[in-house]
Amino acid sequence: MEIKLNNPYAQEELKAQVALMQVIDPELNVNIVxxxxxxxxxxxxxxxxxxxxxxxTPHCPMGDxxxxxxxxxxxxxxxxxxxxxQLVWEPEWNFNMISEAGKEQLNLL
Amino acid sequence: xxDIFVNKAPKELAVIPFYATAAVFFLLxxxxxxxxxxxxxxxxxxxxxLAIVHTAALGWGTMIIFGxxxxxxxxxxxxxxxSTRLAFLSYLLLTAGSIGLIVCFWIFDTGWAMIVSGSAVVxxxxxxxxxxxxxxxxxxxxxxxxxxxxISAFWLCFTTTVGLLLTINLSYNFIPRNHLDIxxxxxxxxxxxxxLQLICGVGAKLIPMxxxxxxxxxxxxxxxLILQNLGLIAFLADGYFNPMHxxxxxxxxxxxxxxxxxxxxxxxxxxxxxxxxxxxxxRHTLISLVAQGxxxxxxxxxxxxxxxxxxxxYGTLIFLGWITGIILGKTFKTLPxxxxxxxxxxLNGTAKIPMPKHxxxxxxxxxxxxxxxxxxxxxxxxxxxxxxxxIQTAAILWIVIALVYGYNVFRIVFHKTTIDYGNKAE
Numbered sequence: 449m450e451i452k453l454n455n456p457y458a459q460e461e462l463k464a465q466v467a468l469m470q471v472i473d474p475e476l477n478v479n480i481v482x483x484x485x486x487x488x489x490x491x492x493x494x495x496x497x498x499x500x501x502x503x504x505t506p507h508c509p510m511g512d513x514x515x516x517x518x519x520x521x522x523x524x525x526x527x528x529x530x531x532x533x534q535l536v537w538e539p540e541w542n543f544n545m546i547s548e549a550g551k552e553q554l555n556l557l
Numbered sequence: 558x559x560d561i562f563v564n565k566a567p568k569e570l571a572v573i574p575f576y577a578t579a580a581v582f583f584l585l586x587x588x589x590x591x592x593x594x595x596x597x598x599x600x601x602x603x604x605x606x607l608a609i610v611h612t613a614a615l616g617w618g619t620m621i622i623f624g625x626x627x628x629x630x631x632x633x634x635x636x637x638x639x640s641t642r643l644a645f646l647s648y649l650l651l652t653a654g655s656i657g658l659i660v661c662f663w664i665f666d667t668g669w670a671m672i673v674s675g676s677a678v679v680x681x682x683x684x685x686x687x688x689x690x691x692x693x694x695x696x697x698x699x700x701x702x703x704x705x706x707x708i709s710a711f712w713l714c715f716t717t718t719v720g721l722l723l724t725i726n727l728s729y730n731f732i733p734r735n736h737l738d739i740x741x742x743x744x745x746x747x748x749x750x751x752x753l754q755l756i757c758g759v760g761a762k763l764i765p766m767x768x769x770x771x772x773x774x775x776x777x778x779x780x781x782l783i784l785q786n787l788g789l790i791a792f793l794a795d796g797y798f799n800p801m802h803x804x805x806x807x808x809x810x811x812x813x814x815x816x817x818x819x820x821x822x823x824x825x826x827x828x829x830x831x832x833x834x835x836x837x838x839x840r841h842t843l844i845s846l847v848a849q850g851x852x853x854x855x856x857x858x859x860x861x862x863x864x865x866x867x868x869x870x871y872g873t874l875i876f877l878g879w880i881t882g883i884i885l886g887k888t889f890k891t892l893p894x895x896x897x898x899x900x901x902x903x904l905n906g907t908a909k910i911p912m913p914k915h916x917x918x919x920x921x922x923x924x925x926x927x928x929x930x931x932x933x934x935x936x937x938x939x940x941x942x943x944x945x946x947x948i949q950t951a952a953i954l955w956i957v958i959a960l961v962y963g964y965n966v967f968r969i970v971f972h973k974t975t976i977d978y979g980n981k982a983e
Contacts, residue, residue, distance in 0.1 A: 471906045474897060474913050476769075505766060509632045513898055517905030524907065543769060543831040554769075555834050 450488075457491035460526070464489045464497065467525040471517035474510045478553045480518070484545025487536065497522055497531040502541045569899055571644035575624025576892050577970050578652055579884075580963040582616030585659075587955035594949040597873075598866040598940055602737060608662035613876040614747060615655040615678060619713070621884050622755055623647060623685055625891055626706060630692050633702050633762055639691035647684040654678035658724075667727040675721040682717040686710035701778045705758020708786065712750025719743040734797065742796050748875055749789045749812050756883060757781060757819045760842075764823055767839060767890060770830030777822040784815030801860065809856045816853070820846070837926045841886025844930060848878025851937075870940045877955070878933050885929060885962060889917055893969050900974045908976045916972050917965040925961045932958060 451461045468486055469479045480486055483504065490498040499518055503511050515533050522531035546556065589612055590597070593605040601610070627644045631637055638644060657674025661667070689710045693703045720743050726732045732739055761778055765771055788811030795804055823846075835843070852874035859867040893913035901910045932954040939947030 467906075472912065474894065474901075474905075477912050477914070504769075506635070509628075509894060510898070513902040513905050516902055520904075521906040546831075554832060556831050 460491045461489050463525060464522065467521040468518060470521050471514060473504070474513060476504070476554060478550050480514060482547040482550030482553070484547065484550070485541065495529055497526060497529045498534055499531065500534045500536060502536055504541055506537060568641045569895060571627040571638055571641045572624045572895050573970055574645070574648050575620050575627070576888065576966055578648070579617055579621035579624070580966040582612055582620060582655065584956070584959040584963055586612040586617055587952065587959040590955055591949070591952035594952045595945050597948055598869045598943050600865045601868050601872070602740070604662055604665035608659050610872065610876070611655065611658050611662055613880070615651065616659065618752060618876065618880045618884070620651060620655070621888070623651065625759065625887065626689065626755070628891055628895055629759060629762070630689060630706060633700065634693050636692055639688050643684050643688045647681045647688070650677045650681035650684070654681060667724070671724045672721070672728070675724040679717045679721045682713045686714050701775060701782065702758045702762045705754050705761070705782060708782065709751050709755035709758065712746055712754065716743060716747040716751055719746065738796065738800065742793050745792060746789065749785060752880060753812070753816065754782070754785060757785070757816070760883070761819065761822060763887065763890065764842065765826035768827060768830040768835070769832045770826035772822050772825035772829060774822055774825050777818045781815045781818040781822070784811050784818065788812035788815065805860060806857065809853070813853050816849070837922050838886040838890055841882055841926055841929070845879050845882025845886065848874045848882055848933065852879060866940055866943055870937060873936055873940060877936060882929065882933070885925060888962070888966065889922060892966065893917060896969050896972055900972065904976060910976060916969045918968065921961050921965055925958060928954060928958050928961070
């Protein structure tokens with residue numbers, strides 16, 4: 449998840465990133481931001497937050513638990529906005545998308 | 558797009574009863590082993606051995622595989638399970654049928670009770686196959702894993718049907734062939750058709766998923782499926798009309814080569830894995846695969862040497878080595894997730910909640926792993942040297958493993974939601 453500081457919503461995006469770090473992938477036990485599952489958060493539509501994200505596999509049995517977690521934390525953090533999820537498969541998630549912190553937690557380093 | 562995968566997890570009723578009941582059957586299996594330790598190396602057509610084998614094959618192996626398949630097929634097919642009610646009905650029939658058959662074999666009552674129990678198992682297998690077929694059939698995507706599951710379900714129905722005919726044949730002799738020869742075909746349809754192909758299909762999906770590994774060599778899985786079925790069909794066809802012959806080596810070799818292709822796929826996924834360190838549960842799987850390889854190695858000895866202990870060793874490696882090994886590992890990779898999903902899915906992100914791996918005692922898994930290795934080695938050693946005390950000791954250790962495993966399974970099943978909002982837990 450990349451945050452550009454010249455983006456007018458950079459502050460909200462940063463706040464959203466911190467919130468999304470509370471959502472843990474139950475199988476891997478690492479938060480979804482460090483796993484690289486969140487591709488972007490869009491605040492440009494008034495009253496809404498659109499999270500563009502993926503899952504580690506299209507057959508992820510924990511998929512709806514992760515989605516529910518995303519909606520829960522964003523509702524708590526931004527009570528005046530309605531969060532929704534845009535689940536995408538392009539680009540396909542791969543191990544290189546995991547952050548250094550995530551790799552360390554997964555013993556991948 | 559998000560709704561494609563939402564709510565595809567099956568209902569608890571279609572999964573949890575199978576896991577819980579299988580844990581009880583595992584304990585029963587180890588108790589029966591303990592009571593019959595001195596008979597283990599004798600001829601397999603013995604009431605107690607038949608009861609033990611059916612406890613292992615139906616109450617333990619098939620029971621847990623039904624539950625796992627009902628849990629995993631919707632994930633593989635991206636499709637909801639066709640019917641939870643049918644799944645639960647298959648559970649009731651399998652449980653009743655297994656108990657009936659085990660009791661009937663143990664006391665060797667070959668009358669109506671055995672036939673009715675066998676019929677319940679047959680009906681259960683048909684319901685399972687129908688549910689699997691309807692779930693897989695509703696999806697547009699056709700994957701090799703689905704084919705493994707569907708074909709293995711066919712072999713299950715074949716195995717249970719032949720088994721029922723054999724039970725009827727015990728009371729009303731009507732099969733024109735030798736009962737023991739047909740028994741071998743029944744057993745191998747179950748081992749190489751049902752268990753092997755099911756485990757290959759599910760393993761090809763789950764093992765790379767747990768290792769964070771990938772293999773692009775799907776052709777290996779296709780080849781595995783073809784070779785395993787070719788070998789099995791040829792064995793059954795030849796074995797029905799002719800006595801055991803040197804050709805059986807060739808059929809076993811075909812099945813072995815098929816399994817080798819599957820193993821090469823797994824090795825390729827293992828090589829391309831991100832998670833370098835395999836956890837204890839994955840190491841369970843490794844031991845299980847070693848037992849499977851050894852079982853293949855025993856086949857030539859069994860065919861050329863008529864000492865019954867080799868058949869006992871083969872059966873032990875199959876049921877207590879390969880199948881039990883994979884179940885002991887995979888249970889805690891699957892069961893906690895369905896319970897967690899039910900208890901915590903909607904709370905994710907709102908409070909500090911336990912993760913699926915916190916639903917069972919991880920330390921016990923370590924003990925279970927080492928105890929399992931020691932016990933399977935001791936059991937095989939006891940059989941090879943035909944030493945009653947060694948087998949008896951191993952049987953007692955199986956009871957300990959079953960208790961440890963059962964404790965963890967029931968700890969997960971009866972887990973109560975615990976939420977930590979910071980200072981206080983609810």
